[in-house]
Structures are given as C-alpha cells and as structure tokens.
C-alpha cells in the first residue's frame with residue numbers, strides 16, 4: 001500500500017515536470033507572441049526599399065480598392081492622364097513627395113519628423129520614384 005502511493009506520487013511529479021516543460025518548447029518553435037496592442041506592420045520580404053513604410057503611412061489613403069481618399073482625389077485630379085495610384089506613377093520626384101508629406105494638401109495631413117523620420121521619408125521617396133528614370137536619387 002505504501003509502495004503504491006509512492007509510485008502515484010512519482011508519476012504525478014513526472015507529469016508536472018513534463019507539463020511544465022511544454023510552454024517553453026512551444027515558444028521556441030512558434031512565432032514570438034505579440035501583445036494585442038502592438039500595431040502589426042507588414043514585415044519586409046524582399047520588397048523594394050520604402051515599401052513597408054509606404055504601407056504603414058500612405059497606403060491607407062493611397063492604396064488600391066474602394067474608398068481610398070488619396071486615390072480617389074488623384075483620379076479626379078488627373079482623370080486618367082496619370083495613374084491614380086502613387087505607386088504606379090513614373091513622374092514623381094523625391095522633392096515633390098517630401099514637400100507634400102511635410103506640408104500636407106487638402107485632406108492629406110502633414111507629417112512631422114516625429115511621425116515620419118527623415119530616413120523613413122527618404123525610403124518612401126525612393127520607393128515612389130523607383131520607376132522615374134529621370135529623378136535624381
């Protein structure tokens with residue numbers, strides 16, 4: 001009888017040890033857990049420089065799809081003479097992009113350096129001018 005109780009105690013101790021080991025092992029295999037409050041930004045996967053920053057700050061208004069105020073406004077402005085999507089433009093220059101971003105226009109807000117750093121804006125400008133052969137980079 002005493003022997004049986006001892007084995008039960010040993011078995012449950014082992015079970016606790018195994019259960020305790022599991023969360024650690026799972027953490028190493030799976031992705032790093034993120035807080036619910038962390039903004040999920042797309043991770044770069046070989047896209048051109050500035051793509052990720054553009055998605056973060058601009059695509060919400062200048063992206064493709066329904067109801068994007070930037071895309072809609074540029075559709076109205078150019079009426080097909082230039083693509084409504086900034087990403088498809090071939091005429092943008094870094095200077096023009098930076099002027100619009102730092103000053104804003106119409107419903108487009110201006111972005112301070114504390115919101116979009118100079119380095120991030122450089123990257124966005126490089127991305128949007130990647131198809132402009134004449135833009136000095």
Ligand code: HEC
Pocket residue numbers: 054057058059060061062069070071073074077086096097100101105106107108109111116124
């Ligand atoms: C809140 C929505 C919004 C956001 C965010 C936004 N824009 Fe805009 N943007 C607009 C609208 C609307 C216009 C068109 C204004 C007009 O001329 O009526 C515009 C115009 C522009 C233009 C002028 C294009 C042209 O040919 O006239 C550039 C360049 C531009 N945006 C770049 C950016 C970049 C780069 C970002 C990200 C850093 C950005 N915008 C973020 C709404 C936005």
